[in-house]
Amino acid sequence: MTVSRQPLDMRRSKVFGEVAETYDASRAGYPSALVSTVLDYADLGDRPAVESGAGTGKATVPFAAALGDSPLLCVEPDARMAAVLRRNTADRPNVRIHVGPFEEWHPGDTRFGLLFAATSWHWLDPDRRWDLVHDALAxxxxxxxFWNPQGVLDPHLHAALAEVDRRHGLTITPHAELSSSYGDTPGHWPGMLGHWPDAECRQDGRFTDLRSLRIREQAHYDTDRYLGHLASVSLYRALPADRRDRALADTAAVLDAHGGGIDVEHHHDLFLSRRR
Incomplete structure (x- = not known):
């Protein structure tokens, strides 16, 4: 697999709130092993944590539970996503929510022991994000x-879905790769487009103890849930509605012809570092 660095269309970061409920119902979460790995590394003590781009809380909920009474501030730019996030964390008094872009949020006098971003780092301004992180951290x-890209387990289903994608001019869809093509290197997948943060962080020089690791987890989506997942992906949200509907209908036909769903392996790729 050859991965090249390409610019992201930052306008696509604004589309998730259109389908906040679908996003929440269909998107994969993150395993407890990832949460415990992050918290063991951070060794927070009495320092608070902050999440950038919390969305509807796919990572927030397990982190808030693992943190117990320790405070967690969630920064989410979209009010529609934040409304679902607020509902999902209603039983967690340790969670506070700030609605607004992370680039415009200010930590004030608070310095955090952990900043995490779940499948959202790539939407932050690349010219400012490491400055923002450095300023927020103690x-x-x-x-x-961390991210959770997926690979298809069944080669025959993968080939049939690839034909649908070709017909509709779609590239780098969530089912574009076989799981076996991922190899063993975190960040080595087309959706990362060469944006794995290790090199950028090393070049910055204000951070140390850099680590990258991968946790694998298999999952099954029935046809309806998988279509909801696709409908919440920025690539599909950016399509004209009629073209999106045709692509989803053709995908559904393939899934139904292959047993009514799709088996995937999520590759939960995690990058860790700390402020010097």
Whole structure:
């Protein structure tokens, strides 16, 4: 697999709120092993944590539970996503929510022991994000950036879905890769487009103890849930409605012809570093 660095269309970061409920119902979460790995690395003590781009809380909920009474501030730019996030964390008094872009949020006098971003780091301004992280963290504070791309387990289903994608001119869809093509290197997948944060962080020089690791987890989506997942992906949201509907209908036909769903392996890729 050859991965090249390409610019992201930042306008696509604004589309998730259109389908906030679908996003919440269909998107995959993050395993407890990832949460415990991050918190063991951060060794928070009495310092608070902050999440950038919390969305509807796919990572917020397990982190808030694992943090117990320790405070967690969630920064989410879209009010529609934040409304679902607020509902999902209603039983967690340790969670506070700030609605607005992370680039416009200010930590004030608070310095955090952990900043994490779940499948959202790539939407932050690349010219400012490391400055923002550095300013938010206490000395020794941890950064945890993670994604959960997936690979298709069945080669025959993968080939049939690839034909649908070709017909509709779609590239780098969530089912574009076989799980076996991912190899063993975190961040080595087309959706990352060469944006794995290790090199950028090393070049910055204000962070140390850099680590990258991968946690694998298999999952099954029935046809309806998988279509909801696709409908919440920025690539599909950016399509004209009629073209999106045709692509989803053709995908559904393939899934129904292959047993009514799709088996995938999520590759939970995690990057860790800490402020010097």
């Amino acid at each position: 000395p020794g504070g941890a950064v945890a950036l």
